[in-house]
Amino acid sequence: MILPAAIDPETRLQGEDHDALRLWLRLFTCTTMVERKVDGMLKRECGSSLPRFDLLAQLYRAEDGLRMGELSERILTTNGNVTWLVAALEREGLVRRRTAPHDRRAVVVRLTAAGRRQFTAMARAHEALIIKLFAGLTATERHSLHALLGTAKQHLRHLRDTP
Amino acid sequence: MILPAAIDPETRLQGEDHDALRLWLRLFTCTTMVERKVDGMLKRECGSSLPRFDLLAQLYRAEDGLRMGELSERILTTNGNVTWLVAALEREGLVRRRTAPHDRRAVVVRLTAAGRRQFTAMARAHEALIIKLFAGLTATERHSLHALLGTAKQHLRHLRDTP
DNA sequence: GCCATTTACTTGATATTTGAAATAAATGGT
DNA sequence: ACCATTTATTTCAAATATCAAGTAAATGGC
Numbered sequence: 001m002i003l004p005a006a007i008d009p010e011t012r013l014q015g016e017d018h019d020a021l022r023l024w025l026r027l028f029t030c031t032t033m034v035e036r037k038v039d040g041m042l043k044r045e046c047g048s049s050l051p052r053f054d055l056l057a058q059l060y061r062a063e064d065g066l067r068m069g070e071l072s073e074r075i076l077t078t079n080g081n082v083t084w085l086v087a088a089l090e091r092e093g094l095v096r097r098r099t100a101p102h103d104r105r106a107v108v109v110r111l112t113a114a115g116r117r118q119f120t121a122m123a124r125a126h127e128a129l130i131i132k133l134f135a136g137l138t139a140t141e142r143h144s145l146h147a148l149l150g151t152a153k154q155h156l157r158h159l160r161d162t163p
Numbered sequence: 164m165i166l167p168a169a170i171d172p173e174t175r176l177q178g179e180d181h182d183a184l185r186l187w188l189r190l191f192t193c194t195t196m197v198e199r200k201v202d203g204m205l206k207r208e209c210g211s212s213l214p215r216f217d218l219l220a221q222l223y224r225a226e227d228g229l230r231m232g233e234l235s236e237r238i239l240t241t242n243g244n245v246t247w248l249v250a251a252l253e254r255e256g257l258v259r260r261r262t263a264p265h266d267r268r269a270v271v272v273r274l275t276a277a278g279r280r281q282f283t284a285m286a287r288a289h290e291a292l293i294i295k296l297f298a299g300l301t302a303t304e305r306h307s308l309h310a311l312l313g314t315a316k317q318h319l320r321h322l323r324d325t326p
Numbered sequence: 327g328c329c330a331t332t333t334a335c336t337t338g339a340t341a342t343t344t345g346a347a348a349t350a351a352a353t354g355g356t
Numbered sequence: 357a358c359c360a361t362t363t364a365t366t367t368c369a370a371a372t373a374t375c376a377a378g379t380a381a382a383t384g385g386c
Binding site (some may be wrong): 006007008009011012014017018019020021022023024026027028029030031032033034035036037054057058060061070073074075076127130131132133134135136137139141142143144145146148149150151152153154155156157158159160 | 293
Binding site (some may be wrong): 212 | 350
């Protein structure tokens with residue numbers, strides 16, 4: 001059975017393009033498709049967004065809170081962006097900012113009780129959606145994919161640390 | 164050899180989380196890492212950006228140009244964003260907008276000669292970087308990864324077309 | 327203890343993205 | 357031909373993101 005060609009970023013590929021290029025375009029396409037679905041759901045169902053959810057998720061695991069710098073590393077964004085996001089979430093009462101114990105330059109962010117509640121609700125909807133979105137793969141395939149991406153990620157990290 | 168745990172979006176995972184969730188976080192992490200490197204390079208070396216490059220790439224393959232709507236489908240973004248991007252690229256002299264032949268609502272966008280030149284230069288740098296970024300995988304691994312993502316993508320597309 | 331440097335953030339100006347509402351032009355009955 | 361509906365884009369306001377300073381507080385030598 002011939003599938004109709006999909007119209008998306010991969011459309012621009014040509015016969016002679018390198019392996020890695022094809023791989024990258026497909027990776028980008030898949031991620032963007034999932035990202036948009038997740039972000040859309042979080043907006044519609046929870047009045048939040050993917051960037052906010054990501055930030056809350058990091059804090060949820062950090063009993064003692066995280067510094068701004070740690071947060072920006074973890075959610076792969078800039079310092080300025082984290083300052084902005086945290087300020088917004090603070091206005092919404094979901095997180096709280098304090099000066100760090102022994103370093104008056106640093107700021108520690110924590111989830112409030114409300115933030116914890118909000119996050120738990122979102123996390124449930126989020127997980128359900130993700131499971132549905134990746135249901136096209138068998139558990140074995142998901143494992144292989146996870147492993148292969150692990151190799152890719154290790155190389156990327158290596159490049160970052162030794163440029 | 165034990166590797167130090169990486170600090171990134173995956174950091175928030177816990178033991179009992181679902182397969183699909185781990186997979187998604189890793190996918191997201193890898194894609195974002197590559198995205199930032201590529202975007203950074205295009206900005207530094209070419210005074211452009213990844214979204215601009217993506218748009219130009221689509222036009223490069225389309226001898227007869229593309230409509231705004233086709234463009235937004237292909238680069239997986241909103242209409243409004245394409246309007247904005249095309250306007251910017253037009254100011255820079257890289258693309259040209261025309262009303263479509265038989266439909267005065269529609270607009271056809273084409274690369275200018277300058278756009279074609281710009282794109283070719285960027286494409287060279289882009290491909291070289293992508294090859295480097297995915298060099299941690301063997302050709303076989305890149306193929307498997309590509310194939311697995313193909314399965315995932317097919318399911319995602321299926322979900323989109325039949326909600 | 328003092329200064330140069332580094333570190334941790336915040337700010338402000340811009341750039342980009344999204345989503346919803348507004349426009350304008352085609353289309354399909356009637 | 358006329359009207360309701362659909363289609364193709366643009367516009368506008370709000371949400372995010374980036375980058376380049378600017379500020380304040382630690383740190384390491386001397």
